[in-house]
Amino acid sequence: MTGRLGFLGPAGTYSEEAAAIYDRGMQRVMYSTIGQVTEAAESGQVDQAIVPVENSLHGAIPEVLDFLIRSPRIKITNELALRIRNCLMVKPGTRPQQIKRIYSHPQPLGQCRAYLTTHYPDAEPVAALSTAGAVTDMLASAIPAAAIAPARAAEIYGAEIVAEDIQDNQNNFTRFVILGPGDHPRTGKDKTSVALSFSNDRPGLLYEVMGALATRKINLSKIESRPTGEKLGRYVFLIDFEGHRTDPIVVDALEHIRRLTTMCKVFGSYPAKVLSTPPE
Amino acid sequence: MTGRLGFLGPAGTYSEEAAAIYDRGMQRVMYSTIGQVTEAAESGQVDQAIVPVENSLHGAIPEVLDFLIRSPRIKITNELALRIRNCLMVKPGTRPQQIKRIYSHPQPLGQCRAYLTTHYPDAEPVAALSTAGAVTDMLASAIPAAAIAPARAAEIYGAEIVAEDIQDNQNNFTRFVILGPGDHPRTGKDKTSVALSFSNDRPGLLYEVMGALATRKINLSKIESRPTGEKLGRYVFLIDFEGHRTDPIVVDALEHIRRLTTMCKVFGSYPAKVLSTPPE
Structure with a gap:
């Protein structure tokens, strides 16, 4: 399939990971709010759009639902359930025992609470606007730090993964729907x-x-x-x-x-x- | 009613506000995770506990649900729906036109996006772990800043409210349930x-x-x-x-x-x- 696929950025978040999995050879177009993604689908600026609808970090559900009720032409054409796999990542060279701060969106920080309490009881949790933002904040930090983000963010930003699947509950999925002009x-x-x-x-x-x-x-x-x-x-x-x-x-x-x-x-x-x- | 009421802290979040509204002359006991609050109710450390269950900033729903299914003795004894009223607050003396940064939990930042784009298009959003944390981060900031938090946080931490009810959607409620040894x-x-x-x-x-x-x-x-x-x-x-x-x-x-x-x-x-x- 060719065409353009709208998604919620920045790169290195679970939304971007979902877009990369769905892909189908489409050109991926990044937007910074759910509203912009759905508007791009409605206006035909993109051929399809992928948005989170359940168990999301973005509180997106009412927005997407309102859009679907209102839209005269946009339908759900596919769905994708992404298993949330939180990874702990550091600046290459940082040793785990040096970690003093842990950056992430507050929701993954909460999802990994038991892991962090066991392994990094003294590290200070620091909030970021997104998991991608957490990785860039961590890389810029003068204090030895780690970030919790999807594996993809490590690849994109050049971080080093020190632990995988650190969420306390292994059954954590975000459901995405793919929107298009027909189903x-x-x-x-x-x-x-x-x-x-x-x-x-x-x-x-x-x-x-x-x-x-x-x-x-x-x-x-x-x-x-x-x-x-x-x-x-x-x-x-x-x-x-x-x-x-x-x-x-x-x-x-x-x-x-x-x-x-x-x-x-x-x-x-x-x-x-x-x-x-x-x-x- | 006398006794002890467990709630999720810190002071100055919507959870603490809900506890203050429910109050009933009980001694309020603050915990730092939902799991600690429900455990305190189960063990009888507190007589009742108030926890968010829907539309919450804490992603608390599965945790509270799992607890209620599992618990041999704890029941829902009351409920409270709190209208989320986001306020913009500053260090006393900061003028709105000076604001360069806006601190909050990512979710209120998202809830107020239209307001922020209109009134503070150039201010940088900065994530905090909770709305209370946003206020203390803002007060400690050397750069002129504002925080988005409940009115109660301004009172507690000595901030000055410059705008009220700044959320884009005025129908935003968090539902809390009160847990106790019987209904x-x-x-x-x-x-x-x-x-x-x-x-x-x-x-x-x-x-x-x-x-x-x-x-x-x-x-x-x-x-x-x-x-x-x-x-x-x-x-x-x-x-x-x-x-x-x-x-x-x-x-x-x-x-x-x-x-x-x-x-x-x-x-x-x-x-x-x-x-x-x-x-x-």
Whole structure:
């Protein structure tokens, strides 16, 4: 595939790593906010865009969701789940026993708390705006220091990895979605994401929606209620289910669901993926 | 109420603000990680503990959830939704036009991006480990600077607020839960939180659970699926619904639900609250 792929920079963050894994020979175009990435997709400045949606360091979820609800043309065309593998890296030559400071975004610092307490109880944690920023701050530090960042950042900035996979919980994934002007053709093993809302909170409407899926033996893979900004007690429901929106049974279920809801926005159908990890 | 209330420090963060609002004449005991707060509740070192569970700066959600599933004695006894009101504050005497740096946790920096771009396009954002840390870093800065933090931090550390409510989205709440050795007695306007799991992903089991509530006219206020660490494709479902676990209709619904699930853990029943904002 050719074309341009928008992503959230700087280079050496988990978002950039996800863009590099998805790649497909596209020209990667870096933006500095999620809003700029989605705008670039909407305006056609890029052909596709990759953005984090869950368990992200960027607090991106409501932004991407709002964009998908609002956008007249952009769909989810693929997804990618990236295993977060925090690495401890230093300036080449720094010995681990010299480390006095540990730079990272506050979230990876929290994710590695047990490791740091055991191995570097006396090192001072120092916050950075991103994992990439942590590496450049560490390299510029006069005090012997380390940074917590993805392995890719070590490559890009010339740091040396002293420990890998130092996060306390080994099951830490960030889910990214790939946005484009249309969704993915049917593959036979697909997933569909929709957002729904109801005009009132009558008990049972969501139950009826789930019945529209369950009676057709359509498996749910995710359900989430999200309070909307506009008014307390009002929700948007996000549902992912198995199947492609062009499968006759899904067409049928969506027709049924549309009769129950005031808003039923199909975010797209795309291949149901297994989780990806960065290339070794 | 007397006793000890555990919370996540340092002083001057949104967590400390939530503890101060909940207060009830309890002695507040500060801990430095969510794990330490929940452990203090479990061991009885504190009588209650307040922890963020949604939309938090701390990435606390899986930790608190895992604790509630595991704990043999701790329940949710109350909840509090705190409106996040980011304030821009300076060292007394610093004039806004002098500001060259803006300190905060990366998340509030992101939440205030539009404001900062408009008013301080040339100021450099600098990351801190917490909003409280941002204020102390700002006060120690030789370069004229500002910090983004809750109003309370200005009071505690002697900073001067130059702008209030600078977040781009005015509907930004963090939900806190109060943990204790038992839940709350029935008030007549209550909410119950449960976590469920199934032995398999058969389509329809979750639907039957929702039917157990819907047919009894029990309104859902939240539903969420969360992948569990142990195995891909396995989920824990978090459901909040109206009513107290001692209400006969809820007792009945829970009995029904227990027959459908392999795990049905009641996190507690507590007053269904309106959102709280910090005292003006």
